[in-house]
Amino acid sequence: MTSVVIPSFQGGERLKVLLECLSRQVTDFEWEAIVVLDGSTDDSLDVIRDWAAIIPVRAVDLGVNQGRPTALNAGFSAANGRVLIRCDDDLAPRPQYLSDHTAHHRDTDEVGVIGLYDNIIPQTTYTSAYGAQAHAAFNRSVLATPAQYLWRYWAGNCSVTRTMYDRVGPYDTAFRYYGWEDTDWGYRLALAGASICVDPGLETPHHTPAVTTEIRSRRAFLSGSAATRFLEKHGPVDDPTSIEVAQWTVWTTGVRIASLAPNSIRVAGARFIDRVGHRFPRGITRKLIALSVESSGMAGRRCGPNPPASFGKGV
Incomplete structure (x- = not known):
């Protein structure tokens, strides 16, 4: 069976x-x-x-x-x-x-x-x-x-x-x-x-549920938080697919800076992109979304394995 x-x-x-x-x-x-x-x-x-x-x-x-x-x-x-x-x-x-x-x-x-x-x-x-x-x-x-x-x-x-x-x-x-x-x-x-x-x-x-910048960014935060629990449990693992950022570049510097913003600010930014991003050139909108998602993931890793319970709302 x-x-x-x-x-x-x-x-x-x-x-x-x-x-x-x-x-x-x-x-x-x-x-x-x-x-x-x-x-x-x-x-x-x-x-x-x-x-x-x-x-x-x-x-x-x-x-x-x-x-x-x-x-x-x-x-x-x-x-x-x-x-x-x-x-x-x-x-x-x-x-x-x-x-x-x-x-x-x-x-x-x-x-x-x-x-x-x-x-x-x-x-x-x-x-x-x-x-x-x-x-x-x-x-x-x-x-x-x-x-x-x-x-x-x-x-x-x-x-x-x-x-x-x-x-x-x-x-x-x-x-x-x-x-x-x-x-x-x-x-x-x-x-x-x-x-x-x-x-x-x-x-x-x-039928993917992640269809907005806000939902995807919230998930990135929670996933980043959960990643720290995995590392606490197993330690560093041999995984070339790791999303950890190893080098300083202009882009990663921007991601790091954005990750320092309070959750409420990043969520508001994601909602703004969802609301008006269609008015921008697609390349700019793509970069703004990537910034929101990647900085949220980094913020989640900084937060550690116990994220604010309220941040899972709507995920």
């Missing part, structure tokens, strides 16, 4: 799309989907109950929001399958999704599989000037990454077997806010001896 674990928070509308996609899967094996509701108060539970009459899906309701690592752990604990797929609730898997993930594990427990995102991007100031290009560049960089560093890209479209999951252990609930709970697990997966691969055929349509 293959189990699909879906962490979800306020994802009723997203789940309608995802569960319909799962209903179209072409498989020759038994499968199940477990949706973990992490404090959802929308119609998510009703959506799952409706689809349970059509496909093998069930809910695990945590009642209150406990964070993605806790939701993932609850889902994997409830799963019955030998193959375990993590599928975030904003994905829209193609009909071969379950079969393609499962095929990698048919003869071995020693592999971890990553699928990339094919972002479905609405036209906003952020996506037009920066987001679409940044995502395409990211996917190219992943495909060019040596196998020993692919753990860095463990995220919301991935799979292992139950044997390997039990060897690695649960997701670390210390990563309470946005980011790095999956990177931490991917790193531990690599340490456990798994061979990690990226399957280009598993690139999956993704």
Whole structure:
């Protein structure tokens, strides 16, 4: 059996799309989907109950929001399958999704599989000037990454077997806010001896939530903060994809200066870019967005592993 674990928070509308996609899967094996509701108060539970009459899906309701690592752990604990797929609730898997993930594990427990995102991007100031290009560049960089560093890209479209999951252990609930709970697990997966691969055929349509400069900058701050927790836990790691800035340039000097601004000022700046950036030449808008995102990430790293709880609002 293959189990699909879906962490979800306020994802009723997203789940309608995802569960319909799962209903179209072409498989020759038994499968199940477990949706973990992490404090959802929308119609998510009703959506799952409706689809349970059509496909093998069930809910695990945590009642209150406990964070993605806790939701993932609850889902994997409830799963019955030998193959375990993590599928975030904003994905829209193609009909071969379950079969393609499962095929990698048919003869071995020693592999971890990553699928990339094919972002479905609405036209906003952020996506037009920066987001679409940044995502395409990211996917190219992943495909060019040596196998020993692919753990860095463990995220919301991935799979292992139950044997390997039990060897690695649960997701670390210390990563309470946005980011790095999956990177931490991917790193531990690599340490456990798994061979990690990226399957280009598993690139999956993704309704990305990061469609404004403000949202992306908030996420960059929280991700930067979580990165310091990773470093506290594991120490420096051999990772050429590290985003740490090593050299002083005019650009990095500007990023460092902007990172010193209070969070409220950086958020106001991001909102200003979203509101009026379309009036500027695209190159200037792209630089302003990059400055906002990169300085927020640097500010998060300076903040350390305990960011202000209020800064996660809207992420």
